[in-house]
Amino acid sequence: MNLLAWIALGLAVFPWLLALRNVPRLPRVSDDPPAAALVSILIPARDEAAHIETCVRAALSSQGVGIEVVVMDDGSRDATAAIVTRLAQEDPRLRLLRAPPLPQGWTGKVHACARLAEAARGTHLLFIDADVTLRPHAAAAMAGHAMRHDIALVSGVPRQVMRGVGEALTVPVINLMMLGYLPAGGRRGAKPSLAAACGQLVLAEAAAYRAAGGHAAAPAILHDALSLARRMRARGFTTEVVDGSRLATCRMYDSFAAAWSGFVKNAREGMATPLGLPVWTALLGGAHLLPWLLLLHPAALLAVALSLGLRCLITWRMREPWWSVPLHPFAVAVALAIQWTALLGGGLGRRPEWKGRSYGGPPASPA
Structure with a gap:
């Protein structure tokens, strides 16, 4: 004993x-507006009728930088597409795309993200999950941080909303592992083995993303953000995890x-x-x-x-x-x-x- x-x-x-x-070293990005940039906020969505309107409206409320919002309906079996169609009639910055059939060997989110990136017009690609609610300054702050420090990929863990015991028994382990067991905690660098990223909130510089092959370079992966960060570092680009708790909120699961x-x-x-x-x-x-x-x-x-x-x-x-x-x-x-x-x-x-x-x-x- x-x-x-x-x-x-x-x-x-x-x-x-x-x-x-x-x-102490987890960066908090500033609210300083970036130089000229267009942020494409890209949202893969499958059966997200319960969350998609809140997500899209928050994205459209972004301030301090030019944006477009593109939603990829990935074969939803609920009202996801109808909700986005209605919202798109109110704001021309919003587009709804329909994902083609999922190819064999691809995971759904990776396929949707790859197609979203192909359609994006922005200098920066901000991938968010459909259950993420961006704060108004988030897109500008992340793009500005990336541009000021020459970082190709900036990611963060949003503030995790937990309302039930079931969520509290699972979700907190994300940040425990990130901050308590990852040697560099996702700090800025270019060593692939020390890369980290959270797929709920990932901003990539468009040219660097494409140079690294984007999501299409690893079509069967499930941890898409981590894989992307490692590939970008392997190509010589810098990535960083920042404090996402002040940039967005997310309720991952409700049970x-x-x-x-x-x-x-x-x-x-x-x-x-x-x-x-x-x-x-x-x-x-x-x-x-x-x-x-x-x-x-x-x-x-x-x-x-x-x-x-x-x-x-x-x-x-x-x-x-x-x-x-x-x-x-x-x-x-x-x-x-x-x-x-x-x-x-x-x-x-x-x-x-x-x-x-x-x-x-x-x-x-x-x-």
């Missing part, structure tokens, strides 16, 4: 060492079931690998779960304090709801359960599914 308690303490200290470097399905879908390109997942289980479980089983030992008690303190630091910095902090050990347990479910399901030949589509078939050739 003594040895385990000290191991748990060491594992709890590790993410603090990274967070103490990452959190535990939806969150579970969404994270399982993406897990196989993350931690859920035969070699990586045992290591991640030791790192996360040892730092955030094991100490609770050894509370009678002073080292374990300190490890618990460090674990919860780290979560408090990230919650404060990323403006997450404070009521979710006590659920932190359960969120870590759920995250590991999701990863193991994805890994074991993949071993059994189960293909991830999302919005009526299944993925994991033969890869496509880059377009």
Whole structure:
């Protein structure tokens, strides 16, 4: 027990060492207007009737830079297209496009983003999910930051809106991993292995995006933003993760079931690998779960304090709801359960599914 308690303490200290470097260095982009630019706000949408009007209206309310808003209806089976059509009649800056049939070996979002980029007219391409609500200054701030610092890709994690326990048991792990376990925290640089990005909010300089092959260079990927950031760095471009909590909000999921399905879908390109997942289980479980089983030992008690303190630091910095902090050990347990479910399901030949589509078939050739 003594040895385990000290191991748990060491594992709890590790993410603090990274967070103490990452959190203070997470850039907050300024509101200074950019030089002449046109930002194409590109929104892939499939069955997003519940969110699309709020998303589009917020995008059209952007200030400080010229914009166009392009929505790609990706075979929606609800009123998504009808809603966008109505909004487009009110504002000529909005266009609705219909995605062609999904080619074999492509994932839906990547295909929609690739087609959106082809249709975009802007100097900068701002890809957002349909459940993201931009703040009025976001497009101008991101484009201005990219232009002033010669950054080809700027990304951020929006402030995550959580209204239920199911969301609080899943969503906070995004920022925990970004700030507590990513060595550089997505800081500005050109080394591909240290790249990071969040697909909810990604701005790319159009010429650099196309030089790196865009989304079409990896058609079967699910973590499209991370893949894009790595490819752009591999081509010599600079990318950076900034504080997205002041640029946009996002409610990813409205239930535990939806969150579970969404994270399982993406897990196989993350931690859920035969070699990586045992290591991640030791790192996360040892730092955030094991100490609770050894509370009678002073080292374990300190490890618990460090674990919860780290979560408090990230919650404060990323403006997450404070009521979710006590659920932190359960969120870590759920995250590991999701990863193991994805890994074991993949071993059994189960293909991830999302919005009526299944993925994991033969890869496509880059377009």
